[in-house]
Amino acid sequence: MSKAEDDIVISVRGLRNAFGDQVIHDGLDLDVHRGEILGVVGGSGTGKSVLMRSIIGLQYPEAGEVHVFGQSMIGRDDTEAVDVRKRWGVLFQGGALFSTLTVAENVEVPLREYYPALDQQLLDEIASYKIMMSGLPADAAPKYPSELSGGMKKRAGLARSLALDPELLFLDEPTAGLDPIGAAAFDELTKSLKETLGLTVFLITHDLDTLHAICDRVAVLADRKVIAVGTIPELLALDHPWIQEYFNGPRGRAALDAKR
């Protein structure tokens, strides 16, 4: 495998997704490079989450190829996909914590599943520092998800997605529903985790501040495909009406000014 190919963590080619008559993606191509934070933006209903679900194998596409770590994700059964699954972590929009388990137990689930040899003490220690790492208060570990606020659930979900020390992290709207302070803190957290752990991050967001603050590149979904990928200045140079309106609209301007 050449150096350039090795550098590509996720590669999507010719992806087509449709629900009945409604075509979500058609001929979608996307590459995610190692060690970058790729922001994925697009209007409501352009299939950002569906794209993520296609990549992680929760949505079976009608056509196209998806490769993660150089391995095809299409048409593989669960046992074959385990090797790849161990290497990624996924944070769903609402945190998707298991409601019958405490936060610490939630973090321990992937560890127990894949590494049954670990003893309980080490599991607890790993869960503890992951919980601290995700920025939760120390007393959150023995709590159940129903006792947590929305922001804390997301952090707990992040702690669980980091449990296996993944190389690749999927974040589905991590800052949606957080207050600006919480959202900024989550951005900081994502960035510092990326730097310390060398993560590659696939980040779906609507949050312009997040895009400016932490994303290395941004992929824009529109017209059923990725119409552009690049840094924000590169995207701004393009003459696509949706991109112009997105980044140069009042909110886009404000976020840009805040960045300066």
Add this chain to the structure above:
Amino acid sequence: MTSRADFTEQDDALRFSGALVLARLGDLPQRLESLSQPPRTIDLSGIDRIDTVGAWLVHRLARDSNAEVTGANADAQRLIDQVSQLDKPLQVRPDATPPFVRVLAQMGAATVSAFRMLYGLVGFFGAILVSTWDIIREPRRFRGNAIARQFEVVGVDALGIIGLMSFLIGIVIAQQGAVQLRQFGAEVFTINLIGRITLRELGVLMTAIMVAGRSGSAFAAQIGSMKLAEEVDAMRTIGVSPVEALVIPRVLATVAMMPLLGFYSALVAIIGGGLFCWISLDIPLITFFQRIREVVPITDLWVGLLKAPVFGLIIAMAGCFNGMQVHGNAEEVGLRTTAAVVQGIFLVIVLDAFFAVFFSSIGWV
């Protein structure tokens, strides 16, 4: 492929090698527990890779044995620094209570919640009465469309399943009755058995159980998910009373449909029993129905029809009340739906026992 994580001991120096990552640990943590002596230095110069779990193990070992970490490259040092900052003793499990106390607490909680449920149900009944009175005073608030829709869902849509169930029950009663009565040469009394038990008891009771399972649960689930989605709160802020808009149509529809469904159920059961008698006991249908008319007093029909709306009220109230109690998460909807069915059927059977005693004592035997 990177090699497994490993280490070698040399006097008081510990030297790690291989990939110090979660996937390649093997039994390393256990072996680290049983070191011959605590190391003074931990050498990381021989490792290929390290992740936070590896960094944690190194940090823990260094912390516990006061060792010095040497030879760490920038990545390893960064991770070790990171995890050492995060090293705080954390309570991982909720506080455990002794089993005896827990059993006591559960019993207490169950008692409290039973009384609270009863209290809430009475209050809910009151709210329904108040809303009904409001509608009577102001009839334009009567939601005809919603009620008609519930008539369809609760009544018409249930005809198939209730018909099938009743038909089969009619056959079972006839068959079992015939077998037992044949021993006394009293096979012909099978007709009395079928006519009286279906009209008086089983028709309405089985219908009530079916309606509780079909509609009571649906009420709880619908209203519960509306509460979760804050639809109920939205109604309140707009000025629409949720009891009026959601509960009254369902309660009215169930109260109105139960006697009809109960009567229909009894009728279909009698037809089922009649067919069995005709085919298996050679009693012609015409004789069967004549006998039914002779042996079933009209009071049996009244008993069934009087009980039915009360059962309907109980079932609809249990469903709507439990739906309204939902708060928090989706799990609650499931629990409340189950509770609606259990409470509905339980209360129906308790009331049925009271009715049986009551009707007997007023001479409707």
